[in-house]
Amino acid sequence: AEMVLARDVxxxxxxxxxxxxxxxxxxxxxxxxxxxxxxxxxxxxxxPGLGELAGRGVYYGASASEARSCEGDDVYVVGAANSAGQxxxxxxxxxxRVVMLVRSDALDKAMSKYLVERIGATDNVEVRLHxxxxxxxxxxxxxxxxxxxxxxxxxxxxxxNWLFAFIGATPRTDWLGDDVVRDERGFVITGPDVLLRxxxxxxxxxxxxxFALETSVPGVxxxxxxxxxxxxxxxxxxxxxxxxxxxxxxxxxxx
Ligand SMILES: Cc1cc2nc3c(=O)[nH]c(=O)nc-3n(C[C@H](O)[C@H](O)[C@H](O)COP(=O)(O)OP(=O)(O)OC[C@H]3O[C@@H](n4cnc5c(N)ncnc54)[C@H](O)[C@@H]3O)c2cc1C
Numbered sequence: 001a002e003m004v005l006a007r008d009v010x011x012x013x014x015x016x017x018x019x020x021x022x023x024x025x026x027x028x029x030x031x032x033x034x035x036x037x038x039x040x041x042x043x044x045x046x047x048p049g050l051g052e053l054a055g056r057g058v059y060y061g062a063s064a065s066e067a068r069s070c071e072g073d074d075v076y077v078v079g080a081a082n083s084a085g086q087x088x089x090x091x092x093x094x095x096x097r098v099v100m101l102v103r104s105d106a107l108d109k110a111m112s113k114y115l116v117e118r119i120g121a122t123d124n125v126e127v128r129l130h131x132x133x134x135x136x137x138x139x140x141x142x143x144x145x146x147x148x149x150x151x152x153x154x155x156x157x158x159x160x161n162w163l164f165a166f167i168g169a170t171p172r173t174d175w176l177g178d179d180v181v182r183d184e185r186g187f188v189i190t191g192p193d194v195l196l197r198x199x200x201x202x203x204x205x206x207x208x209x210x211f212a213l214e215t216s217v218p219g220v221x222x223x224x225x226x227x228x229x230x231x232x233x234x235x236x237x238x239x240x241x242x243x244x245x246x247x248x249x250x251x252x253x254x255x
Contacts, residue, residue: 004029009038012176012220017255019219032255033248036176036188036215036222037241040169040232045078047146049136050163057142058163067091070162074099076145078133079166080107085115087164088125095162097124101131101147133163171226181216187228190215208254211247213240219251 011022012034020030042060044051050058059066061083067090075095077088080102092098100107100119107127108116119125128147134155135146145160171186181189181200191212194200203216213221221244224230224237 008175010175012180014179014217017219019217033219033221033251035241035244035248036173036180036220036226037224037237038172038175038226039237040171040225042165043168043170045133045165045167047133047135049138050133053136053138053142056140057138057161058136058165060165060167061087066164068094070095072096073161074159075162075164076101076133076147076158076160077164077166080104081110081166081168082112082115084166085111085119087166089115089118089122091164092122092125095124097126100125100127101133102127102129103132103150105129136163169225169232173226179217180220180222183228187230188215188222188226189228190222193228211250213244213247214251219255221247221251 007023009021010024013020013022017032018030019032019034020028021034022028044060054060070091071094073095074097075091076099077084077091078101084100088098088100106129107119119127130150132148133145134148136142137144142161142163143159145158145163147156147158149156171188173182173186173188181203183189183197183199189197189200191210191214194204194210194214194216200216204210206218213223213227215222223240223244225232227240230236
């Protein structure tokens with residue numbers, strides 16, 4: 001086995017049975033199969049002062065350990081989809097108060113009803129609609145935020161040591177070019193979906209059905225966050241990686 005470290009893949013191409021990845025210097029590695037596991041980039045808040053505090057009070061996504069670090073503090077959460085709702089309920093178990101900043105006029109626009117109800121029933125969660133963070137402050141760690149209320153057009157400077165943002169993720173799939181079909185957000189379509197999703201049309205070229213995790217290009221597999229409908233968890237990404245080894249062997253036996 002050979003490992004290539006610290007180099008960005010910038011392109012992908014198929015040449016007959018060859019599946020090749022390309023680097024910025026135009027060199028490439030040719031193989032019979034490729035596993036795409038390039039993950040996602042979390043969308044960042046576009047407000048002055050927050051960029052330099054990422055990882056120091058400002059977090060994109062949250063794990064259980066980060067929620068515990070906020071014990072007894074006030075926590076601000078940006079986002080209004082299910083990931084934000086689940087995080088709010090988790091953080092509320094430890095924080096003194098959780099303030100949800102929601103740009104729209106209602107919480108139930110992008111969040112499941114059961115989460116909206118549970119948030120409504122949690123005493124230490126406050127939901128601020130029509131609100132967004134427009135600035136952050138702090139030297140070594142987040143110390144304060146400026147929150148804009150669109151209803152009153154007023155800005156509020158608040159003390160805050162913790163800000164968690166759940167504003168979406170973009171798959172790192174630009175390098176894949178046109179052959180490997182993705183959905184409208186860029187997530188790689190795999191397995192039975194290759195035959196079912198409209199984006200794939202009649203691209204699948206073989207008489208056999210695609211293997212699980214196989215993309216619209218036979219012999220190219222996708223695992224982890226980059227895959228459409230993946231669970232966005234470490235355990236599932238690792239599991240899919242392990243599963244793809246078996247699937248690669250199955251594919252190699254067919255060519
Ligand atoms: C703040 C945060 C907290 C989280 N907490 C948890 C948690 O508590 N529990 C949990 O289960 N999950 C958690 N997750 C989710 C978990 O991290 C992901 O589900 C998991 O890492 C996905 O693994 P992956 O291999 O698909 O992608 P990644 O871990 O993102 O790995 C992708 C790799 O591909 C590389 N790459 C991308 N593009 C290219 C390219 N063009 N060329 C070369 N290399 C490239 C990247 O540099 C990266 O190393 C959290 C995520 C975040 C952001």
